[in-house]
Amino acid sequence: MRRSHRAATTGVGRVTTDGKHLALNGRPFRVRGATYGTFAPRSDGELFPLPSVVHRDFEQMAATGLNTVRTYTSPPPDVLAASSEFGLRLLAGIAYDDWRCETHPGRAARRRIRDSARRALGTTLDRCAGRSEILALSIGNEVPSDVIRVHGIRAVEELLSELVEEAHEADPELLVTYANFPTTEYLRIEGQDLISFNVFLERPEQLRAYLRHLQVVAGDVPLLLTEVGLAAQVHGDDEQADSLAWQLRLVDEAGCAGATVFSWTDDWAVGGQAVEGWGFGLTDVDRRPRPALDAVARWARSSLHALRSEWPAVSVVVCAHNAARTLTRCLDSLVRCEYPALEVIVCDDGSSDDTATVAQRPGVRLLKLPHRGLSAARNAGIDAASGEFVAFLDADAACHPEWPYYLALSLEDDGVTATGGPNLPMADAGFTERAVAASPGGPVHVLVGDDRAEHVPGCNMAFRKEALEAIGGFDPTYRTAGDDVDVCWKVLEHGAEIAFSAAAQVRHHRRDSVRAYLRQQRGYGRAERQLAGCHRHRFNGFGQARWSGFIYGGARLLPTLLRPLVYHGSMGTAPFQPVVAPRAEMLSATAGAHLPALAVVALLGV
Numbered sequence: 001m002r003r004s005h006r007a008a009t010t011g012v013g014r015v016t017t018d019g020k021h022l023a024l025n026g027r028p029f030r031v032r033g034a035t036y037g038t039f040a041p042r043s044d045g046e047l048f049p050l051p052s053v054v055h056r057d058f059e060q061m062a063a064t065g066l067n068t069v070r071t072y073t074s075p076p077p078d079v080l081a082a083s084s085e086f087g088l089r090l091l092a093g094i095a096y097d098d099w100r101c102e103t104h105p106g107r108a109a110r111r112r113i114r115d116s117a118r119r120a121l122g123t124t125l126d127r128c129a130g131r132s133e134i135l136a137l138s139i140g141n142e143v144p145s146d147v148i149r150v151h152g153i154r155a156v157e158e159l160l161s162e163l164v165e166e167a168h169e170a171d172p173e174l175l176v177t178y179a180n181f182p183t184t185e186y187l188r189i190e191g192q193d194l195i196s197f198n199v200f201l202e203r204p205e206q207l208r209a210y211l212r213h214l215q216v217v218a219g220d221v222p223l224l225l226t227e228v229g230l231a232a233q234v235h236g237d238d239e240q241a242d243s244l245a246w247q248l249r250l251v252d253e254a255g256c257a258g259a260t261v262f263s264w265t266d267d268w269a270v271g272g273q274a275v276e277g278w279g280f281g282l283t284d285v286d287r288r289p290r291p292a293l294d295a296v297a298r299w300a301r302s303s304l305h306a307l308r309s310e311w312p313a314v315s316v317v318v319c320a321h322n323a324a325r326t327l328t329r330c331l332d333s334l335v336r337c338e339y340p341a342l343e344v345i346v347c348d349d350g351s352s353d354d355t356a357t358v359a360q361r362p363g364v365r366l367l368k369l370p371h372r373g374l375s376a377a378r379n380a381g382i383d384a385a386s387g388e389f390v391a392f393l394d395a396d397a398a399c400h401p402e403w404p405y406y407l408a409l410s411l412e413d414d415g416v417t418a419t420g421g422p423n424l425p426m427a428d429a430g431f432t433e434r435a436v437a438a439s440p441g442g443p444v445h446v447l448v449g450d451d452r453a454e455h456v457p458g459c460n461m462a463f464r465k466e467a468l469e470a471i472g473g474f475d476p477t478y479r480t481a482g483d484d485v486d487v488c489w490k491v492l493e494h495g496a497e498i499a500f501s502a503a504a505q506v507r508h509h510r511r512d513s514v515r516a517y518l519r520q521q522r523g524y525g526r527a528e529r530q531l532a533g534c535h536r537h538r539f540n541g542f543g544q545a546r547w548s549g550f551i552y553g554g555a556r557l558l559p560t561l562l563r564p565l566v567y568h569g570s571m572g573t574a575p576f577q578p579v580v581a582p583r584a585e586m587l588s589a590t591a592g593a594h595l596p597a598l599a600v601v602a603l604l605g606v
Contacts, residue, residue, distance in 0.1 A: 455489075
């Protein structure tokens with residue numbers, strides 16, 4: 001029988017997830033935090049400083065502008081009280097005897113680890129369930145790769161997934177994560193609300209590339225950096241400050257949900273023994289601030305807008321045909337964007353409903369057009385656009401408030417003239433819409449790298465206006481679908497690149513009935529036949545598109561049998577151990593590509 005956990009009540013809202021982002025009371029929430037501990041045990045056995053010291057530390061953190069404190073053990077009542085008093089969120093950890101404490105793997109060891117973990121989780125839930133001060137619960141922290149391989153990857157994944165499920169059963173609104181690190185990047189823990197990584201890289205180009213990679217690893221949930229930093233006693237105080245400034249800037253540019261800097265103070269201990277000689281702290285053991293604290297304070301108080309002194313003008317084109325039912329939500333999402341130079345153009349493609357009436361609102365330019373199809377409407381929007389960049393958002397979609405920023409950032413890279421991001425189901429989508437979203441044939445991006453794409457869907461894409469003009473815009477013969485694939489391939493054939501920004505998120509209505517979904521697929525089929533005539537070299541003999549990249553978001557077939565292929569390095573010692581072949585997803589894509597052949601075989605009775 002599971003324990004019950006009484007929910008505490010506090011006066012502030014709880015942080016929630018919004019696709020790739022975090023949100024608080026409907027607005028974006030970005031973690032600005034520092035790690036705290038572990039410390040030598042005090043008289044009550046808790047691995048924290050005395051309550052008076054905790055109070056002073058939290059007061060200083062709040063004065064710095066931080067909003068989150070990461071602890072590695074369950075926060076006792078005085079820590080919870082201090083976080084509430086100073087408006088700080090806690091990313092609370094649990095401490096238990098995990099796989100590192102067992103030298104002989106096997107059933108008995110797994111049972112001891114599970115019992116220890118569940119006791120620690122129960123204690124933490126008794127203290128934290130229902131409390132809005134708790135940003136999230138971390139059910140573990142960077143178990144070494146060699147230890148995991150000894151005990152078995154699947155065994156570790158199963159227990160961590162069980163802990164996530166148990167935490168959700170006790171408090172369904174509680175966000176749960178596991179603090180991973182590059183050496184065990186391959187771990188798949190089911191049910192996590194956000195993906196957390198501890199990352200220490202000392203060169204900007206390495207960190208930038210790895211963060212973009214981790215965004216793909218994280219999938220459709222937020223990515224949080226739970227440890228970043230530099231040792232001042234090794235590199236010097238000024239180098240630590242400079243390094244943290246660019247590390248935290250790159251965290252924001254990559255669209256992460258934020259970061260907790262390692263660490264608040266040099267006063268920390270492991271196994272009851274003080275750790276000396278590193279100087280990762282923003283303050284020293286006596287809480288005297290280092291120059292790095294000023295760098296972190298500037299970051300803590302900054303917004304995305306502060307990443308650039310000037311932002312390029314972006315024109316958002318919304319093409320609508322009989323879209324009165326969904327257009328209000330679309331335009332409301334654009335109004336919530338705080339981008340400094342945003343133009344909104346609605347191209348009414350000969351609607352017979354109230355689309356034009358809905359579009360007549362302040363800040364929106366309405367173009368009333370004869371009904372000539374989607375591509376013609378897009379071209380009219382391009383002609384009318386005054387921005388350097390032209391973005392396209394479907395009338396049945398809604399963008400994240402920071403969407404234009406991430407599109408603009410991804411278009412900065414040399415050679416990039418187009419970009420896009422993920423499109424997720426609406427948060428309030430019903431069962432049918434979610435089933436359609438999980439079905440094959442949907443509008444998805446095709447990645448050829450962590451931040452490069454072969455295709456981005458038309459509901460969420462942006463271009464340099466001059467690049468669209470150079471290829472002649474959209475082909476007006478594509479009236480309902482296929483235009484986005486055609487224009488992406490033309491961009492690539494002109495020698496340019498298509499970027500992908502995981503944080504440039506939109507939510508998009510899927511078809512809300514099976515009949516509508518099948519009708520959409522018939523339209524896609526007609527468009528694909530047209531594409532095959534224009535781009536013959538991109539199709540195989542069965543009429544299937546030959547994508548160079550990986551179709552994102554595919555289903556997994558036989559995931560238990562077809563474990564992903566992981567690069568472990570020589571003797572399992574590689575510092576970065578990614579999945580190099582997601583075989584279950586690859587089988588799904590291969591099966592889909594051979595469906596026409598299977599249909600022929602079935603008809604012939606072979």
